[in-house]
Amino acid sequence: MFTVLALVIVTAPGWDDFRKSFLNTHLWWSSFPDIARGFLVNIRVFCISEVLILILALGIAILRSLPGPVFFPIRALAIVYTDVFRGLPTIMVVYILAFGIPALQLTDASWYRSQTYWSIVALTLVYSAYVAEVYRAGIQSVHPSQEAAARSLGLSRWQALRHVVLPQAVRRVVPPLLNDFIGLQKDTALLSIVGPVEAFRQAQIAESANFNFSVYVPASLLFLALTIPLARLTDYLIERDRRRFLASGGV
């Protein structure tokens, strides 16, 4: 299979052009330091948004799980939030926030004019909508008898959630959470469209300087170097849970 595919590619009429514009090893090496420096921006954005997402999404999931008619308005708000931010293409949210909000000129502060800042906010808003759903699935997967047991001891609704339901829920959703974070790592490249010089933007700059696409190869490898370990970690955790489940008799 692969041999055939390789043969098709190598004998293609445009192979020589392709090789020149994508497989220029000299450019791979020379562009690498700048792109790697740009990639540090991706990592920083990723780490900051990840922490913010974990917190915001948990808050939304908890609001959406509030029972009874009294909390209907709050639940409705949480539903609108997830619907809107899951429905909008991430790129649009990034555009609207990173260009729109600074354009309002509300203050002169440097953070306010920073596109990186607003991109982080945009990614946090979008991904929190997804992650909130993951959390919510986790909360719902904890059997109601667990909450009943906690409430029967006289714990308040919040204490039951905090000490009994959430710890079990979060443990169960770690693999799907990591899955969403793989997506987030890749989406940090969206910063490039609003200005900040991250890895992809740096590669674009190198591309236009050299009229050559080879520079995207090191950029891609850097993303893979971050996402593949995370993917393997996810697999490992899923497999570990499965083994634990089987070991405990699998109810």
Add this chain to the structure above:
Amino acid sequence: MAPAVVLEGVQKSFGKLEVLSGIDLEVEEHEVLCLIGASGSGKSTLLRCVNLLEPVDSGRIVIHGEDVTAREVDVNEVRRRIGIVFQAFNLFPHMSVLKNVTLGPRKALRVPRRDAEERATELLTRFGLADKRDEYPDRLSGGQQQRVAIVRALAMEPDIMLLDEVTSALDPALVGEVLSVIRDLAQSGMTMLIATHEMGFARETADRVCFLDQGRILEQGTPDRIFTEPVQPRTQEFLRRIIEAGRM
């Protein structure tokens, strides 16, 4: 002195299904009351109503003279005084035995950790579970899990214990160890409402037995009377079936 628990005309439905159709019942201090009856007769729901895990649709529940079905009642405070043990144990699987037992006292009663752990260890020792202190629930047998669940309820130092078919999910060989714990409690003077299918146990431990049928208390009396000369035809039929099944 006021009775420990009074139910007055307690009615409860789940959708169209009426589970409790007007229950009147008084339980005296230190009394052991066994509720018997077929599955679906309302035994569990009755216990869950006393503990306020299910809100009643109408009627009153009065505990030690206090109407706990009144609107302004602090349900958490009421539940702290009433222990309940469930058929399926419902231990917290992510916590060690010690944590399971100390969670209630620490969070609901604000007992300092050290004191709560000391008290928990005492209770675990009393029920032969001292060596399981640091185990997780899934490492214990069903009987051990249920005994931990009883200890967890007792750690709140409740005035009343509700036991909801606590041996029904157990391997027959493990029923004995749990029943002997309950017998211990009965002897120590704990007020208990026990929903059970263990007729032998009810006969020997209960002060009074109530037969529930379709959400009503059809017949009640001393165990000897209920088990030897039941008056109501439905009680007679229920007991005959139990005897035929070899469960008594």
